[in-house]
Amino acid sequence: xxxxxxxxxxxxxxxxxxxxxxxxxxxxxxxxxxxxxxxxxxxxxxxxxxxxxxxxxxxxxxxxxxxxxxxxxxxxxxxxxxxxxxxxxxxxxxxxxxxxxxxxxxxxxxxxxxxxxxxxxxxxxxxxxxxxxxxxxxxxxxxxxxxxxxxxxxxxxxxxxxxxxxxxxxxxxxxxxxxxxxxxxxxxxxxxxxxxxxxxxxxxxxxxxxxxxxxxxxxxxxxxxxxxxxxxxxxxxxxxxxxxxxxxxxxxxxxxxxxxxxxxxxxxxxxxxxxxx
Amino acid sequence: xxxxxxxxxxxxxxxxxxxxxxxxxxxxxxxxxxxxxxxxxxxxxxxxxxxxxxxxxxxxxxxxxxxxxxxxxxxxxxxxxxxxxxxxxxxxxxxxxxxxxxxxxxxxxxxxxxxxxxxxxxxxxxxxxxxxxxxxxxxxxxxxxxxxxxxxxxxxxxxxxxxxxxxxxxxxxxxxxxxxxxxxxxxxxxxxxxxxxxxxxxxxxxxxxxxxxxxxxxxxxxxxxxxxxxxxxxxxxxxxxxxxxxxxxxxxxxxxxxxxxxxxxxxxxxxxxxxxxxxxxxxxxxxxxxxxxxxxxxxxxxxxxxxxxxx
Numbered sequence: 001x002x003x004x005x006x007x008x009x010x011x012x013x014x015x016x017x018x019x020x021x022x023x024x025x026x027x028x029x030x031x032x033x034x035x036x037x038x039x040x041x042x043x044x045x046x047x048x049x050x051x052x053x054x055x056x057x058x059x060x061x062x063x064x065x066x067x068x069x070x071x072x073x074x075x076x077x078x079x080x081x082x083x084x085x086x087x088x089x090x091x092x093x094x095x096x097x098x099x100x101x102x103x104x105x106x107x108x109x110x111x112x113x114x115x116x117x118x119x120x121x122x123x124x125x126x127x128x129x130x131x132x133x134x135x136x137x138x139x140x141x142x143x144x145x146x147x148x149x150x151x152x153x154x155x156x157x158x159x160x161x162x163x164x165x166x167x168x169x170x171x172x173x174x175x176x177x178x179x180x181x182x183x184x185x186x187x188x189x190x191x192x193x194x195x196x197x198x199x200x201x202x203x204x205x206x207x208x209x210x211x212x213x214x215x216x217x218x219x220x221x222x223x224x225x226x227x228x229x230x231x232x233x234x235x236x237x238x239x240x241x242x243x244x245x246x247x248x249x250x251x252x253x254x255x256x257x258x259x260x261x262x263x264x265x266x267x268x269x270x271x272x273x274x275x276x277x
Numbered sequence: 278x279x280x281x282x283x284x285x286x287x288x289x290x291x292x293x294x295x296x297x298x299x300x301x302x303x304x305x306x307x308x309x310x311x312x313x314x315x316x317x318x319x320x321x322x323x324x325x326x327x328x329x330x331x332x333x334x335x336x337x338x339x340x341x342x343x344x345x346x347x348x349x350x351x352x353x354x355x356x357x358x359x360x361x362x363x364x365x366x367x368x369x370x371x372x373x374x375x376x377x378x379x380x381x382x383x384x385x386x387x388x389x390x391x392x393x394x395x396x397x398x399x400x401x402x403x404x405x406x407x408x409x410x411x412x413x414x415x416x417x418x419x420x421x422x423x424x425x426x427x428x429x430x431x432x433x434x435x436x437x438x439x440x441x442x443x444x445x446x447x448x449x450x451x452x453x454x455x456x457x458x459x460x461x462x463x464x465x466x467x468x469x470x471x472x473x474x475x476x477x478x479x480x481x482x483x484x485x486x487x488x489x490x491x492x493x494x495x496x497x498x499x500x501x502x503x504x505x506x507x508x509x510x511x512x513x514x515x516x517x518x519x520x521x522x523x524x525x526x527x528x529x530x531x532x533x534x535x536x537x538x539x540x541x542x543x544x545x546x547x548x549x550x551x552x553x554x555x556x557x558x559x560x561x562x563x564x565x566x567x568x569x570x571x572x573x574x575x576x577x578x579x580x581x582x583x584x585x586x587x588x
Contacts, residue, residue, distance in 0.1 A: 012325055012360050013290035015301025015572075024292025024301070045289055048542065073394045075356065082352070083289050083542075101394065109394045117378065117386050118352050120433040120516060122466035157397050218397060244325070244360075271292075 001169045001277040003199070004030045007046020008269040010178070010205050010219070010241035011076050018247040023271020025049065026076040027177060027241060029201065033168035037146025040068045041164070041175055043096075046271065047080035054086050062091025062129075067144040069151075070098040071177055072161040073109045081110065082119050092129040097142055099153070099162050100135045107133040138162055139189070152193045154179040157218025165193050171277040172197045174234070177241045179203045180218045186228050194232040198277045201269065202228055204239035207254050222258050229264040238275070239268040278446045278578040280497075281307045284323020285570040287453070287503045287517070287539035288353050295545035300572025302326070303353040304539060306450065306499065310443045314421045317345045318439065318450050320373075323572065324357030332362035340368050344420045346412070347375035348452055349436035350386055358387070359396045369405035374412050374420075376427070378435045379464055383409035412437060415487065428491045429484050430454035432516040433462045440491050446579030449492050452501035452539045456522040457485035459513050467514045485526075492530035496578045499570065500527070502537040505552070520556045520567070528563050534586060535560060538570045 007025035014024035026044030040047070051059075058064045064086055071077055086092045098106045107124070110133060114121045124131050136142050142149040147168045154163040156178045163176040174197040176190070186194075194200055202225040206214055211221035220228075222239060229237035239258065242251060251268050258266045284290075284302030291301040303321030317327065335341045343363055348354055363369050373387060380386040387409065388400040400407055412418070414429035414437055428438040431454050438451040455462060460470050461477035473481060492498055503517035520537050527535045537556065540549060553569040560567030566586040 009292075012322055012357070013292055013301070015286075015290055015292040015296055015322075017297045019292060020294050020297070024290075045292075048289060048291075074397065075359075075390070075395045079289065079352065079356070104394065112389070112392075113395075116434045116464055116466075117350050117380060118355075118390070120351070120466075126466045126468070159393065159397070 001034065001171045001173070002032045002274050003173055003277065004032070004274050005046070005269045005271055006030060006050045007042075007044040007080075008240060008242055008271050009044075009244060012244045013045045014244045021248040021270065022242060022251050022268060025271055026079060028080060029175060031147070031166050031173060033146045035146055037168070038066060039144045039147055039149070039166060040066060042071055042077045043068060043079070043081045043084065044076050045080045047084045049272075051083070051085045059086040059089060059092055062089045064092045064094075066092070066094050068094065068096045069142065069144075069149065069162065069164055070096055070106070071163070071175070072156065072159070073098070073106070074178065077178070078110065078113060082114060082121055087127040087129045087131060090128045094129050095132040095134060097134045097136055099138050099151075106135050150193060152189045154190055155182065156180065157216065159218070163190060163193060165197060173199045173201065173277055175201045176228070177201065177203045178218060180216070180220055181224060181228065186231060191232055194228070194234065196233045197235070199236045199238060199275065200229050200232065200234035201238045201240045203241045205241050205243045207257075210243070222254055223261070226258060226262040226264065226266065229262065229266070234264055237262065237264045237266040239266065242268065278311070278441075278443045278448065279309045279575055280448060280578065281309075281575045282323070282570050282572055283307060283327045284319075284321040284357070285538055285540055285572055286321075286353075286542060287501070288542050290322045291542045298546040298571065299540060299549045299569065302572060303356065304348075304452065305357060308423070308441060308448070310422045312422065314423065314443070315343070316420060316423050316441065317343065319348055319354045320345055320356070320358040320361065321353050322357045325360040328357075328361040328363055332366060335363065335366065335369075342370040342372065345371065345373045346425060346439055347373060348430070348438065348450065349376060349378070349432060349434065351453070355387060355390060359391050359398070364403045364405045364407075367404040370408065371405050372408045372410060374410045374425070376413075376435055376437045377411045383411060426491055428488055430488070431457055431462050431481065431484060433467070434464050438488070440495060447495045448578050449495045449498045451488070451492070451498060451523075453503070453516055454501050454518060455513075455516045456518050457481040462516050470513045489526060489530045492526065492532055494531050497534040497536060497576060498523075498527055498532045499536045499538045501539040503539050503541050508541065520552065524556070524560060524563060524565060524567070527565055533565060535565050535567045536570050536576070537567065540570070
């Protein structure tokens with residue numbers, strides 16, 4: 001199993017020369033099994049780059065199949081959707097999975113993202129590929145051919161997001177982004193989800209000193225990401241969802257400090273990089 | 278009057294090595310009068326950086342009012358708003374001027390991008406006070422020393438451009454718009470070009486005449502030139518123009534400086550260099566100085582020779 005980070009940035013995309021090495025696109029992670037199956041986590045601006053690769057292959061002929069798991073619908077996790085060109089090719093089968101929301105369906109939220117005020121697409125029904133939106137219960141397995149996908153709810157400020165464990169080829173990656181655990185630490189359910197994973201991709205939006213000013217925002221510090229990785233017995237930790245204020249130099253410094261303090265091998269997620277699991 | 282580009286890109290932000298020189302942020306322009314008055318045009322991702330600068334400037338006085346004029350509310354023109362730092366400073370007023378299109382209330386549409394499914398902090402919950410003012414094409418209004426004239430444009434769901442006059446100089450912001458011949462953009466999805474009927478053609482013709490009239494002898498015009506000629510033929514129904522369309526309108530209006538703007542995400546720095554060179558030459562033949570908008574570029578309105586226009 002391999003993963004590729006297509007977008008690693010949180011909140012807002014960061015173009016410019018200060019963000020070239022780690023990348024400026026908002027969140028999108030592709031997971032590929034050795035058998036060639038693929039699952040995509042989130043639809044930030046990073047998917048516009050993935051789209052180019054997909055369109056050059058079977059998605060350009062309308063023969064692509066792609067399950068997408070949405071951690072949640074904050075804009076930095078869905079803003080690539082209207083520009084994800086495989087959606088404009090008839091025949092592609094693209095299925096978005098997300099959790100049930102209170103009071104409004106996932107489909108309604110995405111529909112509103114594309115409404116005529118905000119988008120010339122005027123709605124999901126105008127995407128030629130046809131888009132299946134599926135709401136599923138967390139705590140249960142989610143269907144994606146070639147993978148075993150387990151999910152749990154994780155706390156994100158006043159709301160919650162989907163954390164997932166994706167297993168294939170005898171390896172597991174756990175993705176826990178946009179999460180701020182309770183002060184007493186990670187919940188038993190999330191601990192169980194992440195236990196002994198080969199790679200933990202964890203929200204680390206802020207350095208420990210930055211976090212002091214931002215407790216309650218729904219994001220983690222580097223220190224808390226390390227604590228989670230150590231407590232669940234992860235083999236490696238990828239710091240993820242970098243702050244738009246973190247330049248390449250700043251992230252180098254964060255990684256340096258993290259490497260010193262962490263007993264788990266740690267790196268910062270970089271756009272365009274493949275990671276063998 | 279001076280202007281600075283904070284975002285020059287259309288559709289969505291484009292980070293990466295291929296856009297470092299021209300910039301990857303979506304639409305946002307800062308206007309400054311000689312006395313320091315500020316007017317912001319559009320709230321794409323470029324607004325985040327501008328907001329950080331404005332918030333730093335504002336630390337002492339408090340009680341600051343910011344005016345934003347929006348061309349329309351497609352994502353690429355409003356997605357920076359939730360990241361506008363002054364919105365998180367108390368005793369701040371933010372007045373957003375925008376066309377209402379089919380919306381019942383501007384507050385609901387623009388505030389709608391901060392509903393809890395999209396963003397953690399609702400617009401109504403931030404410390405700053407937001408006020409929304411509807412603009413109408415042809416009805417000029419004053420914001421402090423700026424006189425602002427909204428101009429109807431041809432874009433899906435509707436958009437307006439703006440002519441702004443201050444300190445005896447002038448600029449115009451014409452984005453987003455299609456040209457005014459092939460189709461009239463309305464408020465429904467179009468999978469391809471819709472042939473205009475005679476009513477549509479009359480509306481287009483009037484819209485075009487109004488635009489030319491409004492731009493007459495404006496010092497500097499910023500124009501939506503999202504497409505190259507070839508791309509336009511392929512995506513005629515998308516609601517954007519080419520540099521040729523912009524030159525044609527500017528020529529008729531007697532405009533002497535044209536800034537190409539709202540670059541397509543696929544146009545990397547090398548592509549923009551070629552466009553700059555090609556249209557620099559073409560503009561010169563029409564006695565119009567042409568330059569390509571770059572992030573962080575500052576221009577002075579009413580200057581006969583602007584360092585930005587260097588071809």
